[in-house]
Amino acid sequence: MKTIKDYLDSLFLNVPITPETKKAKEDLLAIMEDQYHGLLEEGKSEHEAIGAVISEFGSIDELLQELELSRSAFDEEIWENEIELDEALSFWDKVRNFSLFLSAGIALCILGLGMMLFLANSLNEMIGLLIMFILIALGVGLIITSSLSYSATKKKLNDRPYSQQVKIEASQQAENYAKSFRVGLVLGIILCILSVTPFFVKIAIGLPTGLSFLLFFASVALGVFFIVYVSIIYTWFTKVAEGTFFISDEDEPGPRASQHMYGDSAESIRLFERLYWPSIFVIYMVWSFLTRSWGYSWLIFVLGGIFEDYFLEKLKRK
Structure with missing residues (x-):
């Protein structure tokens, strides 16, 4: 079983991780596992069953095509300057x-x-x-x-x-x-x-x-x-x-990594992350000076942390 999973992992190594490709990989693994167990029940040895399962599946392009996932959808990724x-x-x-x-x-x-x-x-x-x-x-x-x-x-x-x-x-x-x-x-x-x-x-x-x-x-x-x-x-x-891209700081992935993870929402998310907390701080200072409510105005930061995840999730869904 591990051999089959490793084989499937190797096929998907350079396929960008999206909900569609992730689902495709899970579906393929389930199909291959079912076939493997079926061959074992027919009396095949473990090695024969693994060989038969792997040989029946073609290249990654054929696999994606069978699942109506054209690899051309991924050609826009620019795989230059790879880490060797x-x-x-x-x-x-x-x-x-x-x-x-x-x-x-x-x-x-x-x-x-x-x-x-x-x-x-x-x-x-x-x-x-x-x-x-x-x-x-x-x-x-x-x-x-x-x-x-x-x-x-x-x-x-x-x-x-x-x-x-x-x-x-x-x-x-x-x-x-x-x-x-x-x-x-x-x-x-x-x-x-x-x-x-x-x-x-x-x-x-x-x-x-x-x-x-x-x-x-x-x-x-x-x-x-x-x-x-x-x-x-x-x-x-x-x-x-x-992973697909090297990300030095998980809180601030680079432009290419952001584009890969968030697609068309990447720029919006990067802009949001740059402006959100400075804006929260400005709101805190203005509100505190106008209302003289320094004793409890710091709760703005607590609310900011709660709503940050909500706004980011909305942007990612877009």
Whole structure:
């Protein structure tokens, strides 16, 4: 079954994601699964059934034509300046470095608090504060330097389409990394849950207070490290495998990505996103000055957040 799904995924790699193509893919998968199970019931082996199902279906153009979806509808997409495999591999190396330094930086900041409480209770409060500031400074330094380099790399790739080779490689990388992601995520969650154990040990056998805090923050720091590290890497593999354009900022996709996602509504949505919150702020200031209602006029921002999703959904439907 996985072979059939992978085959269908490969056929649709460079087909833009629209409600029609998504429905077509789901329908085709259902048809192929039914035929596969039917062949198994007839006595075919698993390999024979898979081969028969795949051989019966033609190229992606024939498949789309059978479902009354002409590929010419997609020819308006401009697939120039594609992200090639060497660029993707270089970017994934950058992602690994960024996730390592970011998770390590966060962990150092958390560990700094633990060291401060440990030293304040066991040695000297000033030394504890000094060690905390050193660890936090190192952590923030790692976060800032890695983030700057990571952002610069994303900017170079922003709003460019993925080549078919890149999407195939991303699917394979995501599949290979899935086990590491699950292990890292579960391990991180377990460490965060078990971080309270030192306080129970303190009550039971009288563990020193400072050491209890140090073990607590160390466990949390290590747990957060694993969660952040594996999540960033796995997220980028899946984003590339499932996406069509590289989107550096999910809140502000580039012109080509917007056009691909929203069609004729792209320009309206981009204009709305640029003007909406500045307009809300102007309304807030004008209303507050005119009515002197500073105590509750801030609710405009709450209402703005609620209505933003409503307006965006209306624009997307258009």
